[in-house]
Amino acid sequence: MNRSTSAGGGHGRRRRLTLRTPAVAALCLTGTLALGAAPAPAAPARAAADPLARFHHQHVDFKSCLLGPDDTTGKELEQAGARCADVTVPLDYARPGGRTITVAISRIRGTDTAHRAGALLLNSGGPGGQTIGDPPWVRAAMKDVGARYDVVGVDPRFVGRSTPLDCRWPTGSMIRGAGVDRAGFDRMVALSAELADRCRAHAGDLLPYATTRNTARDMDVVRAALGERRISYLGYSYGSYLGEVYATMYPRRVDRVVLDGVIDPARYGPRLLRGTEAANRHALRDWAGWAAAHDTAYGLGRTRGAVLAAVDAVQAAAARTPLRVGAYRVDEHVVPVVLFNGLSQDNPAAFGDFAQAVRDLRRAAEGRAVTPSPWLAESLRFLLTGDDSAYGSAQTAILCGDVPAPRDPETYWRDLRRAGTRDRLFTPVTDDIGACAFWDPPRERPTAIRGDLPALLVNATGDPRTVYRGAQTMRRGWPSSRLVTLRGADQHAVYGVFGSSCVDSAVNAYLAGGRLPHRDLTCSRPAG
Template identity: 55%
Template structure:
């Protein structure tokens, strides 16, 4: 996965490995107790903290009980937050905003208060992507990214509804991802159909009452309640990857409620949905080809081939071997078995970061797989073992469950398995490695239809969009599309990088300085700006 802050690392494992999930088909409107537009207008009225609306005033006016983030003697994250001066609280929100007097849930938030109170700007809310990525632990890391401007903000982390320490979701899954390849043939695809349907059925059987209310629109409503409970008239926002979609939705549902907004790895709303990476195969192949050239220059270390073509041939050999018989990697007592549905998922997950450490990690993984394909015994690095554990044994299942519930609750997916198979076969000819993954079926094909239509961009929003030209997750063309939808926005482009998530994570001083200048002044540049990745 890509090297990110602790919370962003989980976002990459679950959500940016959304890897292949996250093109949207038209949503089907299902009647709710109250039209969404009316509900949102009422929330906006209540949100000014001066008047009641639709029974939501008690949520906007609630007093937050700030206290320790530590939940027990073994809570390492809580202790780290306490040492950094972070406090935590639970925000009460309605499960169903159409029935605010009904069942409630909690959203866990954290706060690192501004220390430069004389020049305080306000509160900044964080989202690390996913969906399903927590951000409760992120304020200290983000404060460091912000450098001189950081002390002027209350930095607010939050775990979205049914994520992390917020009211939990338990689908009973024992896997850490539903994002897998269809494999090399019809038989492996049929296994995927059965597997993905089983995930959806299991989640529905135990969560029928809550799944209709797990969506980005409801998370945006929760964000506005958080804003009101914090006593802020407007709130600033930093979102990565899926967090850029969430941020866009918030600007549309609550225009006038947001201040400085940074959307990093920006995605256009029409590109977000259960099949996000469908159409992103060229970007993934370019990034993978660049990695292959990097590995070829280090054949003495990894033994994958002395040319780009030889490295790519090694990958094809590994994939073919995994289709004949699952590869056995690791040593007792921890042994993993990887077939042709798992291998492409691993390769894709390691393909969103072109820094040397991450390319080295991917090379080490492929080297292990190549030895396993030859029937040789293999030893795993702790990092690789952790990645496999998360994918195959359910160590990251909470993020995977939340991710699927949010995506499937946002937009419907095609329901006919044959449509997926046709797309896979059509894509396979040109994109044999990535096509069967980006076009594969997922649990959303068997999910209940969303309760609301997806958000349409109808309001301009002066946000700062950040994007890399070679981003293989949320593609640069998608960032350009969002920029066109928001004419007052400005686009900050990093040229020449195959990287997803930039600000404060990639180490590009130009990008970091320009984002921090905007956060300090609140003024967008007059024109779009760009930075350049240093040559290798």
């Protein structure tokens, strides 16, 4: 917005409420805080020519990625041969001689030095999603082509290991359902104001600098510090917007660009989820058909209609009184987010997780004692505790810092009422008020994205987070680009994730030779 809200999932990773790829490493709250630290001073002549010279020419000290015995991400990186480092960047690029922060990176070096293509920087979405743990699975997805690249994961500023920003929220996400009446909506207004106030109190010195433009500037410092004249880039979901911004700000610094789950920059902002309702209803119907075919396992009904009725019954019960699910009270504001979060991955494992969650919620609605299934327990822990406060804090800070949101609560209430009864499940999530309504105005205008870029765009037709028309819009706006469409899948993030050999081969061929396909490609959903 999501890493916005979506549901990543797969590769054993936790699904997050964010516009991001499912293949993101588990959240690690350990970070490096280097306030006031700076790289060694550069030569005076160099500094005079380039105010960022001391950052561009800093020494990057790669070391072990392992932070401790419980660091799962570090262990995976170590096993893949990755090394990690901290790159120092200005907190405020308008004052490069002032306070500094660090950005954490990981790197798997390329082994095919005879055909080296340079560095491939990654962003797996969010905003707020960690990327430092992604080089191993991306390197595997690239197959033999990966040996030509240094594959580099970057935790964006204020995320994960990169000087984390934490507003000390009692939740991992600002996103909630609006409720069924004005009283419920007013509760969400109060919650949104409280979350914004907590950010001002606990992270106010960092908030003005949490922007996509500053993240792009950090990327360019990473590029220079690694000694690269140009970089290639792979960005998923929100990472597609970051790639659009970077390519606009630094057009001579990009080589091969792959954007998967493409955001239309004209629609990017705190209300990015608006307009995804139809895609989510389609995904819900497809899942319901699958659940009906597996009624023996989940007991939600033998027809699609019966399964959808079970979903409606859960929502209606939560609107009457909060459901008791294990240790949690799940009310009308939380149930719609759990349901929304269950739809972004189109595969049997994700479908099964979601079916178990709906089964548990229905049992709770019937007054039965419930021990939540692992996916539901994780979702409720994320939404109803402060364990992942840093994730939601960073995501919100970036969204609010990029584009202003409407400030009058009545704007949101009118939108909700206008939607009426057309969609009682998803519109209360996508049109609800959020913390950005109470945020200080952004310091910079949003980036006006460049008119053309020879990039490779990837999107599924049924993507319920970054809807397909966003990729179509960018394809029209970038005549030199090409679009790879995965047809017939309700899938968010495709390359290296969904298992489409057609998509993966097209991306790898482009990364190998740097040549886009002659025309747009359409790949069918794999059988089975």
